[in-house]
Amino acid sequence: MQPFRVHEGTGAPLDRPNVDTDQIIPKQFLKRIERTGFGEFLFYDWRRTGSGELDPQFVLNQARYAGASILVAGRNFGCGSSREHAAWALADFGFRAILAPSFADIFANNCAKNGLLVVELPEETIAGITLRAREIAGYRLTVDLEQRSVDDGHGLRAEFAIDEFRRYCLLEGLDDIGLTLRCADQITSYEDRRGRERPFQGPPFC
Amino acid sequence: MTGGCTLFDKLWDDHVVCQPEGQPALLYIDLHLVHEVTSPQAFDGLRAAGRRVRQPLRTVATVDHNVPTTDRRLPITDQIAARQMETLRRNCREFGIPFFDIGSAEQGIVHVIGPELGLTQPGMTVVCGDSHTSTHGAFGALAFGIGTSEVEHVLATQCLPQRKPRSMQVFVDGRLPKGVTAKDLALAIIGKIGTDGATGHVIEYAGPAVRALSMEGRMTLCNMSIEAGARAGMVAPDETTFAYIHGRRFAPKEPAWQEATRYWRSLASDSDAQFDRTVEIDASALPPYVTWGTSPGMVVPVTGAVPDPKWFAQETDRQAYTRALEYMALRPGTKIEDIAVDRVFIGSCTNSRIEDLREAAEVVRGHRVARTVQAMVVPGSQAVKHQAEKEGLHEIFREAGFAWREPGCSMCLGMNPDVLQPGERCASTSNRNFEGRQGRGGRTHLVSPRMAAAAAVAGHFTDVRKWNYEEVRDAAVSRA
Ligand code: SF4
Numbered sequence: 001m002q003p004f005r006v007h008e009g010t011g012a013p014l015d016r017p018n019v020d021t022d023q024i025i026p027k028q029f030l031k032r033i034e035r036t037g038f039g040e041f042l043f044y045d046w047r048r049t050g051s052g053e054l055d056p057q058f059v060l061n062q063a064r065y066a067g068a069s070i071l072v073a074g075r076n077f078g079c080g081s082s083r084e085h086a087a088w089a090l091a092d093f094g095f096r097a098i099l100a101p102s103f104a105d106i107f108a109n110n111c112a113k114n115g116l117l118v119v120e121l122p123e124e125t126i127a128g129i130t131l132r133a134r135e136i137a138g139y140r141l142t143v144d145l146e147q148r149s150v151d152d153g154h155g156l157r158a159e160f161a162i163d164e165f166r167r168y169c170l171l172e173g174l175d176d177i178g179l180t181l182r183c184a185d186q187i188t189s190y191e192d193r194r195g196r197e198r199p200f201q202g203p204p205f206c
Numbered sequence: 207m208t209g210g211c212t213l214f215d216k217l218w219d220d221h222v223v224c225q226p227e228g229q230p231a232l233l234y235i236d237l238h239l240v241h242e243v244t245s246p247q248a249f250d251g252l253r254a255a256g257r258r259v260r261q262p263l264r265t266v267a268t269v270d271h272n273v274p275t276t277d278r279r280l281p282i283t284d285q286i287a288a289r290q291m292e293t294l295r296r297n298c299r300e301f302g303i304p305f306f307d308i309g310s311a312e313q314g315i316v317h318v319i320g321p322e323l324g325l326t327q328p329g330m331t332v333v334c335g336d337s338h339t340s341t342h343g344a345f346g347a348l349a350f351g352i353g354t355s356e357v358e359h360v361l362a363t364q365c366l367p368q369r370k371p372r373s374m375q376v377f378v379d380g381r382l383p384k385g386v387t388a389k390d391l392a393l394a395i396i397g398k399i400g401t402d403g404a405t406g407h408v409i410e411y412a413g414p415a416v417r418a419l420s421m422e423g424r425m426t427l428c429n430m431s432i433e434a435g436a437r438a439g440m441v442a443p444d445e446t447t448f449a450y451i452h453g454r455r456f457a458p459k460e461p462a463w464q465e466a467t468r469y470w471r472s473l474a475s476d477s478d479a480q481f482d483r484t485v486e487i488d489a490s491a492l493p494p495y496v497t498w499g500t501s502p503g504m505v506v507p508v509t510g511a512v513p514d515p516k517w518f519a520q521e522t523d524r525q526a527y528t529r530a531l532e533y534m535a536l537r538p539g540t541k542i543e544d545i546a547v548d549r550v551f552i553g554s555c556t557n558s559r560i561e562d563l564r565e566a567a568e569v570v571r572g573h574r575v576a577r578t579v580q581a582m583v584v585p586g587s588q589a590v591k592h593q594a595e596k597e598g599l600h601e602i603f604r605e606a607g608f609a610w611r612e613p614g615c616s617m618c619l620g621m622n623p624d625v626l627q628p629g630e631r632c633a634s635t636s637n638r639n640f641e642g643r644q645g646r647g648g649r650t651h652l653v654s655p656r657m658a659a660a661a662a663v664a665g666h667f668t669d670v671r672k673w674n675y676e677e678v679r680d681a682a683v684s685r686a
Binding site: 030034035045050075087105110163165168194201203 | 229244264290337503620
């Protein structure tokens with residue numbers, strides 16, 4: 001996993017509440033068995049018209065947000081389906097961080113596993129950043145995970161809270177399966193104890 | 207902590223393997239359900255790292271999202287879907303995981319077959335790369351959806367590092383009136399607390415109205431927990447639970463059954479347990495509900511009308527509601543009962559179990575689907591389909607003009623050929639009315655199976671409480 005320390009990039013505003021993962025990556029693209037290449041299908045039904053052309057109205061199609069790597073989103077971003085394809089699509093498109101007032105739980109977990117930083121900020125702060133991203137040409141933000149801060153170089157600076165372990169994994173780009181496997185002995189003794197205490201909860205297939 | 211423990215506390219504590227310094231708790235997973243869409247990349251990850259599956263026999267896989275619902279003897283025309291199913295088949299073979307393939311008698315939607323095979327049991331932790339895993343909480347299990355990286359994590363370690371969510375009690379007093387179902391209760395709760403009302407929480411549903419629900423009803427209720435943002439939903443097990451599980455294929459057999467039920471009876475919140483949040487709702491006052499918008503929280507009673515965005519205080523809400531109205535091609539003030547539908551879908555992990563089909567059949571019996579409507583029933587599993595056919599429900603549906611299909615997720619998400627055409631309006635018993643969920647440009651209204659059946663016949667939404675039907679329920683035959 002790619003570590004996340006400090007990232008500076010263009011901020012693109014997507015000011016809608018409850019953006020669900022069906023919008024982020026529609027179902028017709030979930031049949032692929034690869035982990036890569038989902039970026040071109042990101043927000044497919046919003047980015048493209050019924051006939052498949054790019055819709056110039058949609059924020060990510062506007063020249064001023066070309067190459068955006070920080071998404072400034074609405075409340076409850078990533079709700080709905082658990083599809084990790086949503087995080088893959090955002091990362092593959094080039095996003096490194098998403099700022100929003102709140103995120104759905106599974107989506108936030110999925111992002112963390114893919115080096116994509118989700119930052120929760122108060123509703124007013126997000127509203128302020130959204131406005132600036134619309135009004136200031138070439139608006140850029142710096143997201144600093146070491147300092148836990150967001151700064152736009154135009155006088156807006158906000159600090160954010162994040163789970164310490166999640167922060168550590170992102171900073172180091174850690175494979176957390178490896179960490180769990182270090183507890184293999186404890187897992188084995190847990191299985192042994194449970195098997196003795198409640199044999200009826202053993203593996204169903206044997 | 208002061209006071210007693212919640213059911214969730216007990217399940218959590220029971221599954222903590224260890225709590226490494228500065229890290230989340232490591233939670234043991236008893237049952238891991240796998241399907242074709244969210245697993246291929248997880249198996250690839252295992253192979254790339256040279257890891258094996260720690261407990262293949264605590265893992266079970268099936269195909270449900272992609273499968274066609276037409277004649278199973280025909281070859282699958284969608285080659286990309288076929289490849290995804292074939293990939294799961296190969297992965298299960300390689301890693302020794304039990305697999306219920308498309309032709310097997312056990313195939314069905316993961317959240318339907320887990321319970322009906324007796325795999326889901328009280329006191330367990332259950333995960334699946336699917337948000338509606340919350341369904342299994344109906345048995346007093348801690349069940350939640352995970353992403354593909356976490357699927358890989360569970361395959362490799364049978365554990366998941368987790369921070370403990372907060373707890374929330376939804377206490378449902380009274381009793382649901384005739385014609386009002388667990389689906390309506392779920393929609394009422396989401397309407398009340400919002401689609402992020404339970405984010406970061408595990409919900410325990412309690413109260414007389416919940417106790418009175420059948421297992422099918424409890425599954426519908428827990429299934430929809432994710433639509434309120436919850437990490438999981440659960441109901442403490444009781445005699446209804448035990449009666450449902452008893453005799454199923456993977457249920458404990460005598461003498462282990464005695465031991466199991468003794469343990470299961472201990473799985474309840476203590477009377478002095480403290481929840482981080484409590485929400486109360488009176489079931490007796492609830493009507494049938496219909497969603498009008500593009501989020502499950504955009505919901506009103508069938509007797510109501512499409513709301514006006516002007517009523518909402520926040521600008522972002524007004525914009526979202528206006529956008530939803532536009533997408534749904536509805537005008538504020540339109541009576542719900544005046545909304546005509548083109549399609550009716552009875553199915554999905556929310557409402558495709560035998561009781562759901564019985565309830566819909568009661569309403570349909572002796573009627574015909576309106577000439578303007580195309581309607582289909584997709585049973586949740588082969589077992590549900592067989593039971594329904596034994597009871598003659600398929601005849602009732604077919605005679606009325608419904609298509610009677612093979613089991614799968616089908617038009618709940620339209621990954622297979624069952625999709626809405628742009629602009630088509632559908633009364634659906636599924637769980638998500640998101641833009642394009644059932645097909646690009648399709649317009650979904652979420653309802654209960656009874657309400658969907660009534661809409662199919664009437665051609666528009668109608669208050670099923672006024673419908674003249676006979677209840678032909680017989681819980682004793684409920685084996686599917
Ligand atoms: S029926 Fe629908 S919600 Fe349920 S598992 Fe299938 S696609 Fe997901």
